[in-house]
Amino acid sequence: MLEMPADAVTEFDEELKKLVNNMFETMYAAPGVGLAAVQVGVAKRLFVMDCSGGKDPAQRVVMINPEVVSVEGKQDGDEGCLSFPGIFFNVERNLRAIVRAHGIDGKEFELDGNELTARCMLHETDHCDGIVFIDKMTPLKREIVKRRIKKLQKAGEWPV
Numbered sequence: 001m002l003e004m005p006a007d008a009v010t011e012f013d014e015e016l017k018k019l020v021n022n023m024f025e026t027m028y029a030a031p032g033v034g035l036a037a038v039q040v041g042v043a044k045r046l047f048v049m050d051c052s053g054g055k056d057p058a059q060r061v062v063m064i065n066p067e068v069v070s071v072e073g074k075q076d077g078d079e080g081c082l083s084f085p086g087i088f089f090n091v092e093r094n095l096r097a098i099v100r101a102h103g104i105d106g107k108e109f110e111l112d113g114n115e116l117t118a119r120c121m122l123h124e125t126d127h128c129d130g131i132v133f134i135d136k137m138t139p140l141k142r143e144i145v146k147r148r149i150k151k152l153q154k155a156g157e158w159p160v
């Protein structure tokens with residue numbers, strides 16, 4: 001499922017609210033700063049994010065049907081993903097990103113983020129498009145990581 005583009009959200013109902021609340025809980029419990037619906041087995045275009053890790057309520061955001069409007073600059077930095085526990089590596093991302101999305105109320109808004117916020121929005125929007133961060137690795141590195149994942153799966157130490 002992580003490798004398939006998700007479907008647009010069309011109903012802003014109670015079910016969606018429940019899903020979003022569950023996603024926030026899962027993300028904070030992990031702990032992580034972002035989580036897309038595809039990571040919890042729901043093929044819908046949305047993600048939750050909190051780059052403060054629960055410290056600043058203003059940074060708690062849900063982005064439904066996210067679309068990258070514009071990007072600027074470059075940044076390097078180690079990235080991880082809740083679907084790939086224990087795997088961290090450098091991913092070049094844009095330094096700044098403006099992403100348009102719908103909120104839980106269905107209203108459209110834009111978020112203009114730098115650094116970690118930009119990295120997180122781009123990583124999570126990729127999830128909605130069926131792109132995982134190991135796709136950004138060189139083919140050789142990706143093979144090594146895939147082999148490691150297979151080994152962990154065999155040992156029953158891999159969550160998916």
Ligand SMILES: [Zn+2]
Binds near residue numbers: 082
């Ligand atoms: Zn991820």
